[in-house]
Amino acid sequence: MRIEHITSPAPPKTYWILTLEDGSTLRAYEAAMMDYALHVGMELSDEQREILTCMASRAKLRERAVNILSLRPHSRGELQKKLLAKGASEEDAEDVLDWAERIGLLSDLEVAKGIVRSYGARGYGPYKIRQELYRHAIPKSLWDEALETLPEPDTGIDAYLERHLKSHDRKAIKRAADALARRGYSWSDISDGLRRHRLIDELDDYDEV
Numbered sequence: 192m193r194i195e196h197i198t199s200p201a202p203p204k205t206y207w208i209l210t211l212e213d214g215s216t217l218r219a220y221e222a223a224m225m226d227y228a229l230h231v232g233m234e235l236s237d238e239q240r241e242i243l244t245c246m247a248s249r250a251k252l253r254e255r256a257v258n259i260l261s262l263r264p265h266s267r268g269e270l271q272k273k274l275l276a277k278g279a280s281e282e283d284a285e286d287v288l289d290w291a292e293r294i295g296l297l298s299d300l301e302v303a304k305g306i307v308r309s310y311g312a313r314g315y316g317p318y319k320i321r322q323e324l325y326r327h328a329i330p331k332s333l334w335d336e337a338l339e340t341l342p343e344p345d346t347g348i349d350a351y352l353e354r355h356l357k358s359h360d361r362k363a364i365k366r367a368a369d370a371l372a373r374r375g376y377s378w379s380d381i382s383d384g385l386r387r388h389r390l391i392d393e394l395d396d397y398d399e400v
Contacts, residue, residue, distance in 0.1 A: 192240065194233045205254070206247065211235070217243050220250035252279050252287045257296065266302045267292070268328025303329045303337035311340070314347045319375025344376055348384035356390075364390050 192215075198208040207224060209217040219229055223246045227239065235243070252274060259265060259273055267288055274284040291297035303324055310320045317338060324334055348371055356367045364385065371381045 192235050192237075194229065194231055194235065197229065197231055206250070209243075218247040218251070219243060220247060222246065222250070249283055249286055252283055253290060256287050256291055260291070260296050264302045264305060265297070266299050266328045267297055268299075268330075270297065272328070299329055300333050300337065302327065303333050304340060307337045307341050311342055311347070314351055314374065316344055316347060316371070316375030316377070316380070317341060318377065319373075322375070344380040345384060345387070347374075348376055348380060349387065352384060352388055352390075356388075359390060 193212045194209050195212050196210040198210070200206055206218045206220045207229075209219050209229065211217065217240065223229065223243055227243070255277060256270060256274065259270060265273070270291070271284050271288055274287060275281065279287070288297065306323050306327060306329070307320055310323055320338065320341065321334060324337065329337070351371060351374070352367060355370070356363060368381050368385065371384070372378070376384075
């Protein structure tokens with residue numbers, strides 16, 4: 192099939208339009224234009240047309256991935272889910288994900304560290320942060336390394352108690368302890384924090400607070 196006309200990209204488009212002799216069109220991105228030296232009058236075989244179609248599909252998918260990542264960092268799992276939801280095949284999605292990782296656009300570890308920094312700065316504990324790592328599809332093999340940057344639990348617990356505990360009656364203490372538990376701190380760390388602030392002398396059982 193012969194190429195009858197080539198239309199250059201007009202911003203914001205980044206692809207050429209190849210018009211074939213039967214009136215059909217193909218998209219061709221820069222890599223395809225260079226690799227195949229595409230020009231008017233060139234004869235394309237059926238195999239070449241199929242290859243160009245596949246290259247255009249993946250190039251478009253790469254643009255979509257870049258647009259998604261420009262809004263906020265995504266984990267590989269999150270980005271894969273969005274690409275598949277947009278109609279990408281699993282093979283094309285994997286190709287784009289590998290490409291994004293190779294050029295540094297995609298890094299599960301960096302996303303994980305960002306989650307730890309963000310939630311740690313807001314006073315959340317390790318259990319809550321692990322929930323967020325799971326929610327963002329971060330592989331468990333990266334959790335421990337990412338959590339190394341999290342401050343010690345007593346830092347967040349002490350800050351919370353100093354800001355929010357206005358009364359030292361038992362009900363107020365229990366409300367504060369419950370809130371800290373919801374924020375992802377362990378019972379043992381919470382009880383240590385209460386003891387540091389001399390809110391209780393003995394805490395053999397958290398349920399007795």
